[in-house]
Amino acid sequence: MITIITLGTNLGAKKRDDGRAFDELRPLKIEAGVLERADGSAYLEFGGNKVLVAVYGPRESHIRRFQRPDRAYIKCRYNMAPFSVDDRKRPGPDRRSIEISKITAEALQPAIILEKFPRSVIDIYIEVLEAEGGTRCAGITAASVALADAGVPMKDMVVACAAGKVNDEVVLDLSEAEDKDGQADVPVAILPRSGEITLLQSDGNLTPDEFEKALDLAVKGCMEISDIQKEALKNRYGE
Amino acid sequence: MITIITLGTNLGAKKRDDGRAFDELRPLKIEAGVLERADGSAYLEFGGNKVLVAVYGPRESHIRRFQRPDRAYIKCRYNMAPFSVDDRKRPGPDRRSIEISKITAEALQPAIILEKFPRSVIDIYIEVLEAEGGTRCAGITAASVALADAGVPMKDMVVACAAGKVNDEVVLDLSEAEDKDGQADVPVAILPRSGEITLLQSDGNLTPDEFEKALDLAVKGCMEISDIQKEALKNRYGE
Amino acid sequence: MITIITLGTNLGAKKRDDGRAFDELRPLKIEAGVLERADGSAYLEFGGNKVLVAVYGPRESHIRRFQRPDRAYIKCRYNMAPFSVDDRKRPGPDRRSIEISKITAEALQPAIILEKFPRSVIDIYIEVLEAEGGTRCAGITAASVALADAGVPMKDMVVACAAGKVNDEVVLDLSEAEDKDGQADVPVAILPRSGEITLLQSDGNLTPDEFEKALDLAVKGCMEISDIQKEALKNRYGE
Amino acid sequence: MNVIPEITRKSITNLINNMERADGRALDEYREISVETGVISKAEGSARVKIGNTQILVGTKPQIGTPFEDTPNVGVLMTNSELLPMAAPNFEPGPPDERSVELARVADRCVRESEMVDLEKLCIIEGKKVWMVFIDLHILDYDGNLFDAAVLGIVAALLDTKIPQATVEDDEIIINREIMEPLPIRDKALMNTFVKIGDQIVLDPNLEEEEILSARLSIGITASGKICAMQKGGDDPFTKEEIMKAVKIAEGKTKDLMKYLENPTTP
Amino acid sequence: MNVIPEITRKSITNLINNMERADGRALDEYREISVETGVISKAEGSARVKIGNTQILVGTKPQIGTPFEDTPNVGVLMTNSELLPMAAPNFEPGPPDERSVELARVADRCVRESEMVDLEKLCIIEGKKVWMVFIDLHILDYDGNLFDAAVLGIVAALLDTKIPQATVEDDEIIINREIMEPLPIRDKALMNTFVKIGDQIVLDPNLEEEEILSARLSIGITASGKICAMQKGGDDPFTKEEIMKAVKIAEGKTKDLMKYLENPTTP
């Protein structure tokens, strides 16, 4: 298990409410292989977020709806524990988790070599055990590590991070408080080798210039997190 | 598209709240072939009612419950849009729509040559976009036009109309206000060629004589509407 | 149909609120073969409880989840009628009825010769028409009679009865009032020939000695009820 | 879906075309009927009805609830039906299917439109609190003609129903279960169901007859002779003459059926 | 899952790689668009929108409800969408699936984040009662690009919406349906959807194009030029350049689209 606190580069600049620099990530730690039964798993803490991911598969699917003749099908379930938020969340999927499950599958898919496993399914189960802003990105980042831990062949390891606008400033990795009071949130996932973007949402108000700045900042954050993903795997499997 | 205002025959008689004679229909217009994707479709306005019907099939059914070895299976879904009524209706089927879906399928079935399409299903989707009394009859009338538009082979074109009792008078085609304050409502569907009755309900209080009068009046209304159905098809396909 | 009032053996002892001795059952009557369509059925009244049980099968199952290659599958549904309790119960399964259905199937299963009917299912439908304490035991007892009435081959006829602790005394067969105010309830089902226990729950507070006493008392109650089960079948089928 | 062998279908149809039935009944004759009331002590009203081997248990439960906005001074009857999986080999557990929904809605309309219960007397505080009487149909054994059995059972159960006295003091409702009062009854209605088999109209179909019917017509008639409900079913049409003939028969049969409500058995 | 023949896929892709489209449009050109408002009299606001053969009906219904605890003085917009089984041969009846949920949520965010409606003015009694405006998307005919049609329809319906005057007297809310007031509108936003096919970025995909897209990007832009929503979909990634190019095009196209809101047809 490794922990890193990114110090950021504009140390002299104005700080945020939690003391971070505008381009500074929250403390992050990732551990691979934390569950016994799952084929692959990962545990991630990112600021106050705690996320656990299990991967099963590639395995045979007996449901026709989830079979593709030429490739594997990615099934993703993003779920929040009832006790993960201030007011207890009722168990079971809601509209928010249905949408996040869908875009998480789409974000991870471009990295996975699906053609190797026709008619099979890869199940990705993301459990948010505690939520403090940025859980969808945390889930994607952890899921990549769990996929690698499960031995699923991938071209690259998808990594996700958000940038946004708070107090008229473009900042990296919004905390829960910043997300709530902020002006915009832009979650991004990338394939770090090519820099291509596999998840992109924007929620709030941004000029096109601000949007570009946020996108660039999020990509930069992704690259930093990517190193920690790799460390987590090295930590488990050696170099 | 054609519009008709039936003037009724007892013009000298006492009028109803909306000025109609006792045996007078509300203004009616029907248009066939209004949707691109559906195999057949029809749009109907009848007084304040607005109803859209789409037909898919006959097509293969992959659900065994809907397969008959010797004939096609009629599946009907009557649905009200949430904004079609004064107080927003929650989306999804309720007990009323389940019953109407069932009797609508039974009302239409006798006209359709089912034996031609064993193991297949014909889907009829009735959407009430705006409701102002008499939507089940409007749905059946429009569905017949949509079935014809889809090229489903039929012996006849089912048509529906209600009669009822308001202020102790037997009247044709109750409006929403009349239905609410009225004493009885008798929706009827017929095969116009034979005059046989494929839908019959009665809700309220009628002496047997009044019932017979209402039934006769409803059949008369059906015959008038039948002409408009045919016009709608002529309008689309020529003579 | 036969009715029996067990008089109990400690007649001189302190009585309970309803006048019964500590080891006395409520009046019980069982009738076999009360329904036309079911393969087997039984009706039971036990104190204020009224329970009706129908059995269908062994019959072919078309649901793979309920098929076992080497034996029959027992499906049990315990259900309370909406009008069976003081405050109307919403129709449909709740958590309590799901648990009781599961343990009822497990309680009955050891008696049934399942290997005779591979891939088939035996459906047991228990309807509580009126509830007055002890319905799960009443359901099991009646279900055995219905299984016998259906001709399902069995090694023995499972029978159930509860004991418990009320006012610091270990007593047999708690009524609704006793269950509510009591300190513990121990429902037990047995195979009467071997005395082996196929259902056992305990809810409340008992010392190990009290528990053993309650268990013995419940087994004793089961043996008495077992005779009435057999009478019900004799009554229907002769000796 | 139950499938009846073609040979059975033909033999039943031929019999009926000759004005006979397999169980010896006349075409316009009911099977044996029994009505018991007061069968469930915890229900405020209950009835067990048998028509032939068809068996239905009906229980009523009054609850205090809020009236509908457009009828603020009127109590509510709520009818639910469960085609229990115990009642027939092909009934499945689960939420009510379309047959069950139709049964409950048609029976509900028949009773409501007959104005049997004076619902205005079930108002406790106008616009705020009224009695809602839940009527639950528990179908125990299914051998055809659920409509007539359901309405007979509901009417018997409503006649059996007692509701606790509810008085209002200082905007509080006081429920006194010591004083149980019968429902305010004004009229009664029962239902007669006919099916078309071959060339004939046949009353009270049993299961075998239901499985080969081409059309079905249920007619609700009040004690005062009014038609209060009607529902056609089935895949084939009726002629007007067939409908009016059924109405005629139903007028007489309803009077006969009403007698079963007069002295119901009590357990 | 719709399967498009490999040969069609190739021919569409080849055309687009040559900067052409099967229906003759330019890569950054919308299909024919029509907007009608006031089409449902019983809805407080309504709009029927067509983009090519895609057809959506949107209706709004204001109701009085309780505000969320963390925003006690703010009204609520609730967007629901039904991909009606009538709209496409492979849509099934039932609760909204993930496509339908995504559509409703993205459209909702686009409208909410544009701050089009001044929700604070929809507060009636702080912390207790606010207007909740239900927006229902009824998808009638599906020929691609539901996102842009949905947002166009919602915005047109909101501009058409009138809510009754609500005043507070002695802690009671008095609703006066004689006085209907338009919603408090501040800004407007519309959405532009691009898809990647072959090497190109293409605006307003029709159904055939949607079925072969490798990636999708929807961009919501306000009249005042702000990006208020964005949603990527599809199985393949975008490069940053592709995204910024789409943003550029969207800025211009939004202004064109806004014109359809100015003089909507009324039936």
Place this chain on the structure above:
Amino acid sequence: MNVIPEITRKSITNLINNMERADGRALDEYREISVETGVISKAEGSARVKIGNTQILVGTKPQIGTPFEDTPNVGVLMTNSELLPMAAPNFEPGPPDERSVELARVADRCVRESEMVDLEKLCIIEGKKVWMVFIDLHILDYDGNLFDAAVLGIVAALLDTKIPQATVEDDEIIINREIMEPLPIRDKALMNTFVKIGDQIVLDPNLEEEEILSARLSIGITASGKICAMQKGGDDPFTKEEIMKAVKIAEGKTKDLMKYLENPTTP
């Protein structure tokens, strides 16, 4: 349904008949146990429990709610359980199935009947407002014996739970999150689960053992030595002697288990 090969079944059974287990444990020995509390900052109480490779996370959330009508001055514990699909290859997403319902109900009864929490002290306004403590079992990794892990986790989480001070002034409830108070704890109970394999009774079954068990018995015992819950499962019966032997062992084992509650790890 998991299927275990016949040969594995036989080898495990033979070992157990010889008083041995595949993992070297004695028949009445638990696997390694760990208890961590305070693991979820947003939960008012939480615990992560491992028994061998079985891993459960329990979180508690107090909410103010209405008491049940028949217990107007008593707070409420609500136990829910989710057998997460992450925990085993054959667990499916969806509403709790019968195993999950049984687990939650048995664990709930064990804790409730032990009278561990003084629920009367959770009453805020009699008949109107009480604390409802939601206990959510999140099953993360399933290697057998969920019952014992669940009860251990719930008890640890309840011991860890702090609820905000709630005072009543002028019929208003004031919640002060600055002052967090522990739950009023009176007793404690833990559960011991035995299974019958071959001729023996075995404590704390792992997954492989669970899959070949013929019968299961879970016994809840309080710190004060009372039996507060019992639940038999499985397809085969127990003799009375087997049951009383299990009770005997459980009395001793409960005392050992209680030690894990004394110094739980905190992260």
